[in-house]
Amino acid sequence: MALFGLLGGKKTSVGLDIGSGILKVAVIDHSGSEPELVKVATTEVAADAIVEGEVMDPGIVAEAIRGLFSAAGVKQKQVVTAVGGRDVIVKKIQMDRMKEADAREVIRWEAEQHVPFDMANVELDFQILDPSAEGLQMNVLLVAAKRELVDSRTSLLAEAGLRASIIDVDAFAIHNAFELNHPDALQGVVAIANIGHEITNVNILEDGVPVLTRDLSVGTRRFREDLQREKGLSAEDSEKVIQGQAQHPDLASYVDARGEEIAVGVERAAAFLATASRSAGGLSRVYTAGGGSRVPGLNDALSSRLKVPVEQANPVQRLKVRDAVFDAVAVDEVAPLLLLSVGLALRRAA
Ligand SMILES: Nc1ncnc2c1ncn2[C@@H]1O[C@H](COP(=O)(O)OP(=O)(O)OP(=O)(O)O)[C@@H](O)[C@H]1O
Ligand SMILES: [Mg+2]
Incomplete structure (x- = not known):
């Protein structure tokens, strides 16, 4: 499922995650017989060039993407990237059972009842979740994105000298990497919280299917600003504290407060799902990823607040990794940030 592009047989896929921090x-x-990670690279983005997922300064971001590709020696010009945020909607809906080709004819009409955007300017895709079931109704996972968002992503890539072979949705790419690496977590209701620099993407999976996504305006930037504003630390010193390279006696109280915000977001998303699907199944486990999953004490704070086990998702838990990929960077430090980019590169473009 993708908003744009075709899946196919390309030998290598380049996944690009345009984060607001990195x-x-x-x-x-x-x-080969199974996908193999052959290269990873990261670079920081200038502060405020991307705010809450929105690219404010395409020139700076395009330049940073060019720099990243040349430093890492990535020659391919076709990339797989994704969009997310409030201009993208992922929703499980019910509609009359029909063949996929017929559903494609009527999906725009169906979507109208579920998507609060102007339908003339929307990119849509869908997937039938229970194709072999028999009832009169079928469950469909619907995704809709404002065309403007897809267009601006395409033009950003063009400015960086790249083309999008596929434009995916953040939640699906995250799910894709998660599914491969944590196959044992595909039962019941599980949440993935990708805690980034500015945004936390909450992804609720029901029996392995990503049925609901929510974005929270919390990320490591908030933790850093708490320490800067209230404790007078410099940006670099705060960053060291949130990455666990230095200690600060007050970190725990900020972790509790911000952890509470994330926990409430996760809890609400899970509760919404329970009401929507009239299922009683409560949240059984949370996986964290992104830079925020490395903040000391945050996973424990989430776990004691939500009363379920919380652990870090690992995009290279099962994925085959070529020798030397993590020679230049510490795998434990960087892997949690790579869930989305790995999920994107797992797609094979046409
Ligand atoms: N090894 C690391 N290298 C760099 N930053 C790290 C590292 N570990 C944790 N961090 C923190 O995590 C943040 C980046 O996390 P992440 O890459 O998940 O965010 P992002 O994708 O850029 O942001 P968003 O998803 O909100 O747009 C950094 O700003 C920093 O505070
Ligand atoms: Mg991110």
């Missing part, structure tokens, strides 16, 4: 690129070779 750009990440992951390259996966699909020519």
Whole structure:
């Protein structure tokens, strides 16, 4: 499922995650019997060039993408990237059972009842979740994105000298990487919280299907600003504290407060799902990813607040990794940031 582009047989896929704090690129070779991660690279983005997922300064971001590709020696010009945020909607809907080709004819009409955007300017895709079931109704996962968002992503890439072979949705790419690496977590209701620099993407999976997504305006930037504003630390010193390279006696109280915000977001998303699907199944486990999953004490704070186990998702838990990929960077430090880029590179473009 993708908003744009075709899946196919390309040998290598380049996944590009345009984060508001850090750009990440992951390259996966699909020519062997199983996908193999052959390259990863990251670079920081200038402060405020991307705010809450929105690219404010395309020139600066395009330049940073060019720099990242040349430093990492990525020659391919076709990339797989994704959009997310409030201009993208992922929703599980019910509609009359029909063949996929017929559903494609009527999906725009169906979507009208579920998507609060102007339908003339929307990119849509869908997937039938229970194709072999028999009832009169079928469950469909619907995704809709404002065309403007897809267009601006395409023009950003063009400015960086790249083309999008696929434009995916953040939540699906995250799910894709998660599914491969944590197959044992595909039962019941599980949440993935990708805690980034500015945004936390909450992804609720029901029996392995990503049925609901929510974005929270919390990320490591908030933790850093708490320490800067209230404790007078410099940006660099705060960053060291939130990455666990230095200690601060007051970090725990900020972790509790911000952790509470994330926990409430996760809890609400899970509760919404329970009401919408009339299922009683409560949240059984939370996986964290992104830079925020490395903040000391945050996973424990979430776990004691939500009363379920919380652990870090690892995009290279099962994925095959070519020798030397993590020679220049510590895998434990960087892997949690790569869930989305790995999920993107797992797609094979046409
Ligand atoms: N090893 C690391 N290298 C760089 N930053 C790290 C590292 N570990 C944690 N961090 C923190 O995580 C943040 C980046 O996290 P992440 O890459 O998940 O965010 P992002 O994708 O850029 O942002 P968003 O998803 O909100 O747009 C950094 O701003 C920093 O505070
Ligand atoms: Mg991110």
